[in-house]
């Protein structure tokens with residue numbers, strides 16, 4: 001049964017009105033559910049979310065990805081409760097934070113040392129600062145369509161703008177100093193030839209290449225990431241992998257393990273702390289050494305700090321999350337559940353007569369309506385964005401939650417029954433898109 005929003009309780013409606021009164025756009029950031037399916041969550045359990053009226057959603061939003069074990073996993077709840085009883089914050093490296101750094105260091109080949117920060121945006125921002133401090137160069141190269149959070153350097157060309165004009169960078173936000181336009185170079189994802197040429201041409205000023213190894217939902221072409229590694233190494237440019245989404249999600253060792261690529265520095269967030277606020281910059285010891293506070297006062301000291309960085313509650317949640325993810329078969333299952341949903345969505349598309357597919361990987365992918373292969377941001381932009389978004393909204397109406405037009409995240413809590421229920425809902429949702437394409 002589709003959700004009837006006109007049946008919202010008066011209390012629920014009043015909460016949404018208050019959200020609009022006190023929060024800009026009634027939102028926390030980029031994301032606001034369309035009015036017709038907006039709701040206030042009351043609680044989450046496993047793969048399900050419940051709104052304040054008690055309606056149930058199968059949750060593929062998962063807090064924008066971090067909840068890789070689903071909501072309120074008992075081991076995470078216990079670890080956080082035990083830590084809370086011992087103190088919520090110290091501003092000194094606590095045992096859970098030291099152990100979490102050790103785990104990350106063991107999991108990711110590049111992660112000889114770790115600096116905890118508060119968010120994925122901070123992690124990418126500080127990774128780039130480290131690269132500039134290390135190389136003594138100022139510019140960075142990112143890919144068109146790549147998302148690295150909300151920092152000034154990251155908010156360039158997160159989507160294509162007009163005709164191809166690489167390496168020109170287009171700011172996506174008001175308030176970014178225009179001097180930065182010159183500091184960011186844009187290259188096409190999965191186009192090794194163009195990227196290698198840009199790296200070579202700008203090498204003298206280029207500190208880092210930053211890349212989402214799985215760019216949004218677009219997998220890297222064979223040879224693309226190793227090619228970036230080789231070109232950056234050849235020119236003394238650091239390769240920064242943004243593993244905020246892929247870390248501990250595609251594999252225990254993230255994209256570095258899954259795609260077999262090396263890097264100098266990586267940014268982590270989301271799954272690393274299982275839904276509690278913590279992220280990390282991790283990298284080669286000689287690069288990370290630049291943020292050692294004992295260097296303070298020297299010209300190559302790169303400041304990376306934050307009051308709540310390495311928070312012990314979040315670190316305890318992270319450790320408990322990683323302990324679950326380390327169990328045998330976890331990643332096989334995440335991939336299998338996600339891939340059965342991806343295949344099922346494509347099948348529903350064939351049945352209903354729309355080219356629905358789901359580029360990505362089992363644990364994270366995005367339903368897209370459109371013809372043809374998707375290798376870069378321009379291919380993605382050619383898909384039917386309107387129908388894709390509309391399908392997402394109709395799915396939420398059916399009680400299947402994710403960001404319409406964007407990604408679906410899989411958790412260890414999702415069951416085969418969740419997948420079946422989602423596919424039944426998808427057929428109804430897609431049929432409504434066909435019946436009324438407006």
Ligand SMILES: Cc1ncc(COP(=O)(O)O)c(C=O)c1O
Pocket residue numbers: 064119120121122124147148149150212242243244245269270279
């Ligand atoms: C690949 C990637 N990098 C960085 C970020 C920024 O992380 P945060 O939202 O925690 O600042 C995100 C957030 O979605 C992301 O997807």
